[in-house]
Amino acid sequence: MLKKWLNVAATAVLLSTVALAGCSSGQEASSGSTPAGDGSGGTKELGPIALYSPETPDMTKEIGLNFEKAFKGSSINVQYAGTNVLVNRMIAEKDNPQADVWYGGGGFLPFEAAKDKDIITSYTPEAIKDWPEVRDGIKLRDKDWKWIGAEVFVLGFAYNSDLVKPEEAPKTWDDLLDPKWKGKIQMPNPAASGTATLTVLSQLMARGEEQGWDYFKKLVEQMSAMPDSGSAPSKAVAKGEAHIAIAFDFMVYEMKAKGEKIDFIVPDKTPVIVNPVSLVKDGPNPDGGKALIDYLLSKEGQQTLANWYHIPISKDVESKTPLTLEKVIPHAQELDIDWVVSNYDRVRNEWRQKFQ
Numbered sequence: 043m044l045k046k047w048l049n050v051a052a053t054a055v056l057l058s059t060v061a062l063a064g065c066s067s068g069q070e071a072s073s074g075s076t077p078a079g080d081g082s083g084g085t086k087e088l089g090p091i092a093l094y095s096p097e098t099p100d101m102t103k104e105i106g107l108n109f110e111k112a113f114k115g116s117s118i119n120v121q122y123a124g125t126n127v128l129v130n131r132m133i134a135e136k137d138n139p140q141a142d143v144w145y146g147g148g149g150f151l152p153f154e155a156a157k158d159k160d161i162i163t164s165y166t167p168e169a170i171k172d173w174p175e176v177r178d179g180i181k182l183r184d185k186d187w188k189w190i191g192a193e194v195f196v197l198g199f200a201y202n203s204d205l206v207k208p209e210e211a212p213k214t215w216d217d218l219l220d221p222k223w224k225g226k227i228q229m230p231n232p233a234a235s236g237t238a239t240l241t242v243l244s245q246l247m248a249r250g251e252e253q254g255w256d257y258f259k260k261l262v263e264q265m266s267a268m269p270d271s272g273s274a275p276s277k278a279v280a281k282g283e284a285h286i287a288i289a290f291d292f293m294v295y296e297m298k299a300k301g302e303k304i305d306f307i308v309p310d311k312t313p314v315i316v317n318p319v320s321l322v323k324d325g326p327n328p329d330g331g332k333a334l335i336d337y338l339l340s341k342e343g344q345q346t347l348a349n350w351y352h353i354p355i356s357k358d359v360e361s362k363t364p365l366t367l368e369k370v371i372p373h374a375q376e377l378d379i380d381w382v383v384s385n386y387d388r389v390r391n392e393w394r395q396k397f398q
């Protein structure tokens with residue numbers, strides 16, 4: 043029986059044993075259960091594919107362009123918005139779905155919550171059909187293959203390296219309440235952002251609801267802004283408009299690599315969680331959607347993620363991020379997945395009532 047408490051960080055053993063066997067390129071990835079070709083002798087052209095994603099627009103655009111090169115006759119239309127905005131859109135479109143693939147959402151919690159909304163459907167890529175659901179307490183995919191982890195995210199703190207010395211940067215979630223940070227912190231809006239929804243859920247689980255809501259009452263008073271976009275607070279830090287932001291690791295390292303004055307802190311205990319991809323139920327191009335999922339999990343697709351400072355789920359791909367699983371495992375917070383599924387919408391609505 044699946045343990046109620048799942049440590050969502052991966053161990054080195056996990057990802058070293060869960061290999062993407064046979065996925066060395068987009069073409070190879072799609073040769074399994076996807077009835078589509080690459081333009082060089084395959085069964086048919088894939089046509090237009092609609093991708094809904096809250097992830098970095100430039101990165102998802104690159105994924106689309108690379109896919110189009112690998113699969114002639116295909117075209118990727120990326121629709122970018124915050125996770126909760128996209129979920130609400132898919133719910134509204136349920137009678138006439140417009141998306142084929144949903145990729146990313148601040149980790150797998152929004153995907154778990156979306157399963158009973160009947161907007162995503164099962165798909166088992168041939169190349170990874172032997173993946174376990176859980177290993178050593180780690181949730182790698184949905185039990186019914188309604189979502190599949192594509193990478194690993196770490197939730198933590200961005201800081202402006204010109205305005206904040208590393209030794210002065212917050213190291214724990216309680217450190218964010220220090221009066222010296224009042225008016226100098228930004229976090230995304232949990233009503234729109236999966237990043238912020240994960241922040242709220244994880245702290246309520248860690249502290250209990252009464253103390254958790256009290257924590258956020260104090261934290262909101264520290265904020266200078268709460269934009270809808272999960273990446274906007276990090277961008278504000280890079281510009282010097284904020285000193286500290288709540289963010290995922292890769293956002294910060296992307297900016298740092300471009301010369302921005304920004305760096306990242308992994309808190310003492312924090313969510314370390316897989317970020318999934320799903321096939322949208324009754325999407326207009328299911329064959330194309332399956333091929334895109336295969337490609338994202340292939341070595342070529344994984345390398346694109348790694349080049350954007352994501353921690354890939356494939357052991358065969360080396361990332362540009364300075365973080366490794368070995369470094370972040372000791373920081374991983376345990377998350378009660380059953381509680382998340384039961385309370386995801388309630389917590390978001392309660393946030394709106396309390397703080398908007």
